[in-house]
Amino acid sequence: xxxxxxxxxxxxxxxxxxxxxxxxxxxxxxxxxxxxxxxxxxxxxxxxxxxxxxxxxxxxxxxxxxxxxxxxxxxxxxxxxxxxxxxxxxxxxxxxxxxxxxxxxxxxxxxxxxxxxxxxxxxxxxxxxxxxxxxxxxxxxxxxxxxxxxxxxxxxxxxxxxxxxxxxxxxxxxxxxxxxxxxxxxxxxxxxxxxxxxxxxxxxxxxxxxxxxxxxxxxxxxxxxxxxxxxxxxxxxxxxxxxxxxxxxxxxxxxxxxxxxxxxxxxxxxxxxxxxxxxxxxxxxxxxxxxxxxxxxxxxxxxxxxxxxxxxxxxxxxxxxxxxxxxxxxxxxxxxxxxxxxxxxxxxxxxxxxxxxxxxxxxxxxxxxxxxxxxxxxxxxxxxxxxxxxxxxxxxxxxxxxxxxxxx
Amino acid sequence: xxxxxxxxxxxxxxxxxxxxxxxxxxxxxxxxxxxxxxxxxxxxxxxxxxxxxxxxxxxxxxxxxxxxxxxxxxxxxxxxxxxxxxxxxxxxxxxxxxxxxxxxxxxxxxxxxxxxxxxxxxxxxxxxxxxxxxxxxxxxxxxxxxxxxxxxxx
Numbered sequence: 001x002x003x004x005x006x007x008x009x010x011x012x013x014x015x016x017x018x019x020x021x022x023x024x025x026x027x028x029x030x031x032x033x034x035x036x037x038x039x040x041x042x043x044x045x046x047x048x049x050x051x052x053x054x055x056x057x058x059x060x061x062x063x064x065x066x067x068x069x070x071x072x073x074x075x076x077x078x079x080x081x082x083x084x085x086x087x088x089x090x091x092x093x094x095x096x097x098x099x100x101x102x103x104x105x106x107x108x109x110x111x112x113x114x115x116x117x118x119x120x121x122x123x124x125x126x127x128x129x130x131x132x133x134x135x136x137x138x139x140x141x142x143x144x145x146x147x148x149x150x151x152x153x154x155x156x157x158x159x160x161x162x163x164x165x166x167x168x169x170x171x172x173x174x175x176x177x178x179x180x181x182x183x184x185x186x187x188x189x190x191x192x193x194x195x196x197x198x199x200x201x202x203x204x205x206x207x208x209x210x211x212x213x214x215x216x217x218x219x220x221x222x223x224x225x226x227x228x229x230x231x232x233x234x235x236x237x238x239x240x241x242x243x244x245x246x247x248x249x250x251x252x253x254x255x256x257x258x259x260x261x262x263x264x265x266x267x268x269x270x271x272x273x274x275x276x277x278x279x280x281x282x283x284x285x286x287x288x289x290x291x292x293x294x295x296x297x298x299x300x301x302x303x304x305x306x307x308x309x310x311x312x313x314x315x316x317x318x319x320x321x322x323x324x325x326x327x328x329x330x331x332x333x334x335x336x337x338x339x340x341x342x343x344x345x346x347x348x349x350x351x352x353x354x355x356x357x358x359x360x361x362x363x364x365x366x367x368x369x370x371x372x373x374x375x376x377x378x379x380x381x382x383x384x385x386x387x388x389x390x391x392x393x394x395x396x397x398x399x400x401x402x403x404x405x406x407x408x
Numbered sequence: 409x410x411x412x413x414x415x416x417x418x419x420x421x422x423x424x425x426x427x428x429x430x431x432x433x434x435x436x437x438x439x440x441x442x443x444x445x446x447x448x449x450x451x452x453x454x455x456x457x458x459x460x461x462x463x464x465x466x467x468x469x470x471x472x473x474x475x476x477x478x479x480x481x482x483x484x485x486x487x488x489x490x491x492x493x494x495x496x497x498x499x500x501x502x503x504x505x506x507x508x509x510x511x512x513x514x515x516x517x518x519x520x521x522x523x524x525x526x527x528x529x530x531x532x533x534x535x536x537x538x539x540x541x542x543x544x545x546x547x548x549x550x551x552x553x554x555x556x557x558x559x560x561x562x
Contacts, residue, residue, distance in 0.1 A: 091449075187450045187457025190553040215478035270473070271466030319553075324457045339461050343471075348445065348459040348558035354480045356557035 006408050011396035012377040017370040019196035019363060025315045031405050032294045033059025033312075036160045037238075038146065038153035040296035040309055041065045041075055043323065045150060045183055046092060051110065053099075054092035057311055058154060063143060064088050064099065065152060068110035073147065075154040076112030077140035080104075087140070114139045148172075149179035151296075151307070167292065168234040170385070174241040174290050177281055178300050182328040186338065189322045191347040195359030197295065197310050197318040198402075203355050204289060204297050204308075205398055207231050207242045207389035208378050213358060216350040229287075230387040233394045237383045238293030238401030240394035243285045274340050277302040291394075293401050301351070303334070304341035316363055322346050409503035409532060409540070414493040417532065417540045418507055422488035425560065430475065433561065434468035435541075438533060442544040443468060445562050447552040448526070459558055460547075471561060481559045483516040486523070493530075502543060505530040509547075511562060513555075524562060526550045 004024060007015050018024060033039060042054040042065045053066035055078055062078035064087060078087050080101040087099045087108060098115065100107040107116035114135045122128025143154035146163045153163060164172055193200060203209070228245035269275070277286065280303060290298045295310035309321040322345070326338045345352045366372070376399070379391025383400045386393050402408075417436070424432050437443060444458035462468050491508035498504065506527050513523035531544035547562045 185455060187446065187455040188552065189447065189450075189459055191557070192553055192555050194556060213480065215480075216474060269466075270469045271464050273464075274467065274470065335456070336463075339456060339458070340463070340467075342457050342459075343461055343467075346459045347554040347556075350474050350478065353557040353559060357481050360556065 004406075004408060006403065007373050010381050011383055011399050012375065012381040012392075013373045014376060014399055015370075015373045016366040019199060019366065020315060020370050022315055025312070027406060029059040029061075029312070031407070032402070034061060034156045035405055036155070036157040037294055037405070038155050038160060038163055038166055038292070039294070040151060040292065040307065041145075041154045042092075042152045043150055043183065043185065043307070043325075044073070044147055044152055045185060045325075047073065047152075049094065051094045051096045052092070053088065053095060055088050055090065056309075058143065058156065059312060061141075061156075062086060063154060064112070065145070065154065066095070066099075066110050069097075073145045073152055074111050075143040075145045075152075076108075077142075079140050080106055081114050081138040081140060082106050082117075108139070112140050112142050149175055150183055151175075151179070151298075167239055168236075170232045171234050171239040171241055171290065171292070174232065174243075174288060175298060177283075177285075178288065178290075178298060178305065180281070183305075183325045184328050184330070186324040186326055186335075187322075187342070188324070189346055191320040191322065191356055192313075193318050193320055193356060193359055194316065195318065195363040196316055197312040198398075199359035199362050200310055200318060200320060200355070201291065201295065202395050202398060203359060204291050205240050205242075205394040206392060207394065208392055209358075210351075210389070213354050214351045216344070229389055230385065231389055231391065231394050232385045233383055233397040236293075236401050236404065237397030237399070239291060240397060241288060241290040242389060242394065243289075244287040244389075246284050246286045274343060275302065276337060277341070278334075278337070280334075293398070299345065301344050302341050303337050304344050305338070306342075306345055409495055409498055409505070409534075411493060411495065413540050414495070414503075414505055414507070414532065418490045418493060418528075422490050422509075426486055426488055428485060430472045430560070433472060434465045437465055437468060437542045437545070438535065439465040441465065441468075441542060442546070443542070443561075444545075445547040445549065445558070447549045449552050451546075451548055459554065460561060475559050479559055481557055484559070485514050486560055486562075487512040487514065487520075490528075501533055503530075503532045505532055509562070521555075523555065524549050524551075526562075 039058045041056045046054045047067045050069050053064055056063055063075050064078045065075045067073055080087050085103040087101050098107045105118035109115050120129050143156050145154050148163050229243050231242040233240050288300045297308040299306045306324045311319040324342050344350050376392045376395050379393050383397035421436050443462045445460040446458045489510040493505050493507040496504040506529055508527045511524045512520050514520050526549040529546040532540050533543050535541045
């Protein structure tokens with residue numbers, strides 16, 4: 001694309017080149033992921049003790065997240081200051097006091113400071129680094145970190161506001177609603193998706209599709225547009241929380257059957273214990289899907305809880321990292337309930353597997369349509385919170401934030 | 409337990425899935441049972457979750473109904489190559505068995521790709537009719553990365 005011009009001023013139109021263009025992709029990595037946003041990098045529960053670390057990426061940038069001796073969490077680029085090799089090359093572990101690059105044994109403390117250079121003074125006075133070389137002037141780039149309810153975020157930008165301000169009060173409240181006590185990880189899976197990362201983020205924010213694409217949702221009344229609920233969109237548009245409220249009068253609703261929608265059937269579970277749900281958050285919200293711009297999703301579907309991280313892998317590929325969790329104080333029957341309900345989500349999820357392929361269908365469908373645009377006009381053209389889910393308001397919110405950060 | 413019975417069991421299991429006779433798949437299990445698809449990393453870290461988790465024949469049947477009626481995905485099928493079972497132990501008629509597998513996924517457009525490798529960690533018992541059935545089949549995938557989606561069981 002020669003000129004990155006939005007086809008219309010409206011948030012209700014999105015040009016297809018945004019999912020295809022290589023230069024635009026590089027700009028996204030710089031301006032969104034490395035820009036003034038908070039990127040999810042791990043859970044506090046992943047690194048409880050001094051020297052515990054995890055590796056992750058912020059956009060394309062590999063990072064190390066580590067807890068230091070003071071209990072602080074530090075994040076720095078996973079790139080040796082010497083020749084650029086990865087400093088740590090496993091998913092995580094414990095390093096005691098220092099990281100050491102395997103290539104030439106340069107070492108770093110837990111704050112990412114370059115501390116040691118092998119043979120810095122050479123051998124028998126010959127070789128080595130010049131005397132004027134200053135270790136403190138060399139080191140991997142450091143990211144600021146912040147934590148919220150056990151989630152760890154990092155940012156490269158000095159301009160990123162505090163996380164509470166970044167999210168806004170409504171979304172903040174919805175995160176606190178779910179992450180209200182210490183969590184424990186129950187499993188991790190990666191789903192490799194054949195589509196641009198934004199197609200998945202839009203899918204997550206798209207409250208309109210859920211009961212239309214996913215038969216499982218509709219038939220078992222996990223969520224239907226005719227149930228109570230709505231969508232909250234942050235003021236900048238970037239973050240959202242959609243929710244479904246259990247409303248007993250929905251069982252008599254014939255709206256889906258009247259419209260002949262595919263998802264209305266008499267299909268019933270042979271073992272309904274899958275959906276044996278308990279209210280654990282002190283309200284009637286049975287489903288809450290929340291996104292933090294640009295690439296984190298926090299999900300509560302009944303008692304099935306997960307964080308999902310969106311990792312771009314090029315213009316037409318992405319990884320979705322699923323971390324299923326429960327709470328440290330879960331009794332055994334709650335653990336079992338969560339294990340069963342985890343069938344709903346993930347790569348084989350009853351209500352999520354279609355999301356794995358539908359992004360690819362769009363990516364392939366638009367292959368020759370870079371100059372065309374998609375229609376995102378359900379519920380109007382704005383990006384405000386709405387008390388219905390028959391809207392694409394939070395998808396438009398994404399584009400509002402996207403255009404702001406990208407300068408479009 | 410006679411290894412030849414386990415070889416037959418695994419061959420019939422793979423053939424049932426590869427020939428898309430999914431409705432017969434739950435019959436390979438006792439009821440209750442445990443069927444789980446997970447990864448070597450999760451097992452190593454003691455993490456219990458699976459991408460598929462069923463503890464009754466009913467839940468297995470629900471998997472089949474869902475993939476037949478509810479779930480939408482591009483046409484695809486599997487080819488299982490199942491290795492030889494090793495009996496690790498046996499107690500009170502319950503055999504502890506491990507068998508390696510490889511699954512090639514054949515897509516609508518003709519692609520044939522390795523979709524998963526791993527090992528089945530099984531607990532096998534003879535039922536009343538002296539047919540071996542799974543009390544437990546934990547599918548431990550070697551890797552943790554699943555391409556696009558997992559519709560058909562492993």
